[in-house]
Amino acid sequence: xxxxxxxxxxxxxxxxxxxxxxxxxxxxxxxxxxxxxxxxxxxxxxxxxxxxxxxxxxxxxxxxxxxxxxxxxxxxxxxxxxxxxxxxxxxxxxxxxxxxxxxxxxxxxxxxxxxxxxxxxxxxxxxxxxxxxxxxxxxxxxxxxxxxxxxxxxxxxxxxxxxxxxxxxxxxxxxxxxxxxxxxxxxxxxxxxxxxxxxxxxxxxxxxxxxxxxxxxxxxxxxxxxxxxxxxxxxxxxxxxxxxxxxxxxxxxxxxxxxxxxxxxxxxxxxxxxxxxxxxxxxxxxxxxxxxxxxxxxxxxxxxxxxxxxxxxxxxxxxxxxxxxxxxxxxxxxxxxxxxxxxxx
Amino acid sequence: xxxxxxxxxxxxxxxxxxxxxxxxxxxxxxxxxxxxxxxxxxxxxxxxxxxxxxxxxxxxxxxxxxxxxxxxxxxxxxxxxxxxxxxxxxxxxxxxxxxxxxxxxxxxxxxxxxxxxxxxxxxxxxxxxxxxxxxxxxxxxxxxxxxxxxxxxxxxxxxxxxxxxxxxxxxxxxxxxxxxxxxxx
Numbered sequence: 099x100x101x102x103x104x105x106x107x108x109x110x111x112x113x114x115x116x117x118x119x120x121x122x123x124x125x126x127x128x129x130x131x132x133x134x135x136x137x138x139x140x141x142x143x144x145x146x147x148x149x150x151x152x153x154x155x156x157x158x159x160x161x162x163x164x165x166x167x168x169x170x171x172x173x174x175x176x177x178x179x180x181x182x183x184x185x186x187x188x189x190x191x192x193x194x195x196x197x198x199x200x201x202x203x204x205x206x207x208x209x210x211x212x213x214x215x216x217x218x219x220x221x222x223x224x225x226x227x228x229x230x231x232x233x234x235x236x237x238x239x240x241x242x243x244x245x246x247x248x249x250x251x252x253x254x255x256x257x258x259x260x261x262x263x264x265x266x267x268x269x270x271x272x273x274x275x276x277x278x279x280x281x282x283x284x285x286x287x288x289x290x291x292x293x294x295x296x297x298x299x300x301x302x303x304x305x306x307x308x309x310x311x312x313x314x315x316x317x318x319x320x321x322x323x324x325x326x327x328x329x330x331x332x333x334x335x336x337x338x339x340x341x342x343x344x345x346x347x348x349x350x351x352x353x354x355x356x357x358x359x360x361x362x363x364x365x366x367x368x369x370x371x372x373x374x375x376x377x378x379x380x381x382x383x384x385x386x387x388x389x390x391x392x393x394x395x396x397x398x399x400x401x402x403x404x405x406x407x408x409x410x411x412x413x414x415x416x417x418x419x420x421x422x423x424x425x426x427x428x429x430x431x432x433x434x435x436x437x438x439x440x441x442x443x
Numbered sequence: 444x445x446x447x448x449x450x451x452x453x454x455x456x457x458x459x460x461x462x463x464x465x466x467x468x469x470x471x472x473x474x475x476x477x478x479x480x481x482x483x484x485x486x487x488x489x490x491x492x493x494x495x496x497x498x499x500x501x502x503x504x505x506x507x508x509x510x511x512x513x514x515x516x517x518x519x520x521x522x523x524x525x526x527x528x529x530x531x532x533x534x535x536x537x538x539x540x541x542x543x544x545x546x547x548x549x550x551x552x553x554x555x556x557x558x559x560x561x562x563x564x565x566x567x568x569x570x571x572x573x574x575x576x577x578x579x580x581x582x583x584x585x586x587x588x589x590x591x592x593x594x595x596x597x598x599x600x601x602x603x604x605x606x607x608x609x610x611x612x613x614x615x616x617x618x619x620x621x622x623x624x625x626x627x628x
Contacts, residue, residue: 148574167535172576207594208535359536360582364569366540403573 099197100218102239103180105270106144114143115406116234116272121183121190123201125214125246126436127262128289131160133417133436134250135398136201136212138183138190141275142173142405149173150405153188155203155210156355157250158396158417165252166203166210168357168400192266199244199266211251216244216264220294220329228271232279236271242294242329243287263287265294265438275402276409280443282324282344284377286390286420288433292331295390295422297379297439299324299344326381328388330426337381337388348375350416354399361401361410368412373397377439387425392437394418414441455583457590460498461511463581467568468509470577478571483507485563494524521553521561531594534582545616547623 104121107114120139127134134157142149153169169187177184182191191200197218204211220243228235246262265285273279284297323339350373356362362369379390394416402411420437423430458466472479483504490503492514499514529548532538543549551558572578586594621627 147576170579172579355536356539357536359532359534359538360569360572362536363533363540364566369539369541405574408570408574 100181100192100194100199100222100239100241101224102192102194102222102268104140104178104183104268105237106140106178107272113234113272115146116274117141117143117149118236118273119183119270120268121181121192121199122267122269123190123199123214123216124265124285124287124438125157125201125216125259125262126264126287127250127257127259128287128435129261130257131419131436132250132252132257133158133438134212134214135415135417135438136188136190136203136214138185138188139402140173140176140178140183141402144173144178146406147172147174148405150403151176151178151183151185152400152402153183153185153190153203154357154400155188155201155205155212156357156398156415157210157212157252158398159252160395162252164355164396164398165208167205167208169205170358192268197241199241199264209253212248214246214248214250214259214264216246216266219243219245219263220292220332221334223296223327231271232273232277234271234273234277234279236269236273238270239268240296240327241266242285242296242327243292263294265296274407274409275404275411276407279411280441282439282441284379284392284437284439286392286422286437287435288422289435291431291433292329293422293424293431293433293435294329295379295388295420295424296327296329297324297342297344297390298327299342324379326379326388328381328386328424328426330424330431333426335383335386335388335426337383337386341383342379342381344380345378346374346376347378349373350375350394350397352394352396354397354414356399356401358401361403362399365401365410365412368399368401371399371412371414373414373416373441386427388422390420390422392418392420392439394439412443416440454589455587457588458584460493460495461500463585464493464500464502465509465511466581467578470575470581471568471571472508474575474577475571478567479507482564482567485560485567487560489520489557489560491561492519492522494522495530496526499524519553520557521551523549523551523561525549527592531586534586535594542616545620547620 107117123136125134137154139152151171156166171185187204189202199216201214223240244264246259250257282299286295324342326337326342328335377392381388395418397416400413416439421434501512
């Protein structure tokens with residue numbers, strides 16, 4: 099069951115121009131190694147014709163590269179429901195009962211079609227309180243693991259997703275792109291075990307260093323560190339800020355797929371951001387412990403423009419494989435699989 | 444909060460290159476007159492010659508608006524030429540500007556200051572388009588203009604097809620570009 103809906107601003111909300119709402123689904127197809135990123139989002143007041151919706155449908159196929167694209171539409175051209183955002187070519191929706199997430203994409207010119215039904219298979223995590231986020235706030239709802247039915251068409255080749263798992267989240271809040279905000283996030287899905295590891299934190303340190311005070315998630319006046327949620331065969335542990343240590347090593351030299359193209363052309367200075375080629379995450383509370391090593395194989399940069407005032411956000415999606423050792427409740431599990439790490443500044 | 448999904452029912456009108464340029468500037472001015480004024484300040488009295496496939500126009504700013512004319516014999520302050528597939532690849536994020544220049548798919552000529560100002564003008568238009576639905580719609584129209592070639596089939600991007608701009612890395616095509624332009628020492 100999914101107890102979650104979109105959170106549009108109420109009438110006369112003075113912060114409506116900073117409204118953000120998005121539905122996200124990552125699909126990890128373990129047999130093929132393909133990783134899919136499906137996202138639909140709303141940016142700006144629903145009553146402002148300048149407001150936009152962005153639909154992202156990208157699949158990274160090993161040995162081939164990124165397939166798919168980003169669709170941008172005016173807010174008036176989008177179908178928005180209580181739990182759905184549908185653009186003309188990309189849509190994501192949730193059905194609270196029985197608890198499914200649906201994603202579809204029709205991008206034949208970009209070689210991608212998708213029809214995915216993902217069913218909740220791990221307890222959701224609801225963080226409804228508004229976390230201070232730059233001058234605004236952010237909240238989220240996470241389903242760490244879902245089973246998958248459906249398939250993809252990748253450049254005219256059909257790929258059945260019965261061996262895939264998925265991750266879903268819904269983020270919402272108030273901020274403008276270009277504000278002093280940023281985050282890091284990662285979802286690791288084990289191939290042959292019911293293990294999902296979710297990492298959430300304040301941003302890539304090299305990005306933080308470059309941008310000075312940017313890229314901080316702040317709570318009660320204090321910058322918070324990286325947090326980790328481990329869901330290991332039904333056992334769940336949360337490691338809070340201070341218990342999680344992250345190392346970023348090397349530099350990813352793979353060129354990025356940057357979208358939408360017009361904004362990529364505008365931001366030539368962002369063509370080669372300092373992304374790592376190896377990430378180590380260690381979390382321990384003295385009893386339980388998780389160690390993750392993630393090696394990205396490719397990255398995409400999605401550029402979000404604020405519709406109400408000049409400002410841009412740069413969302414970096416890194417895909418690859420991970421290995422982890424989880425010591426939870428006296429049991430040790432060694433797992434590996436596919437992962438997505440995201441850095442936003 | 445439910446709104447109907449808008450699906451394009453009729454194809455957009457056929458537009459010439461000059462009509463697209465004029466529409467770009469006028470739609471920018473309607474929504475953001477301050478940006479239009481900035482555009483005018485950046486380009487001043489300069490004249491740009493723009494070619495897209497077989498079409499060539501000259502563009503200059505005058506009295507707060509853009510004037511599009513047929514090409515003249517006189518020298519323009521800057522020239523740029525490309526083709527439809529390149530513009531579509533750029534809009535679709537299949538091609539970086541750097542790569543287009545290195546491959547000779549986007550060709551720009553002029554004094555450094557004039558070329559810089561023309562690129563500044565393009566940046567103003569791109570930036571303005573993010574807050575201007577009419578400019579966004581014009582880009583969509585261009586993509587499906589019934590009097591122009593259809594989009595080329597999509598292709599996944601691989602490392603060999605892309606250019607990484609890194610201070611420590613010299614792209615393979617850069618030496619060839621400098622040789623072609625007779626700029627090697």
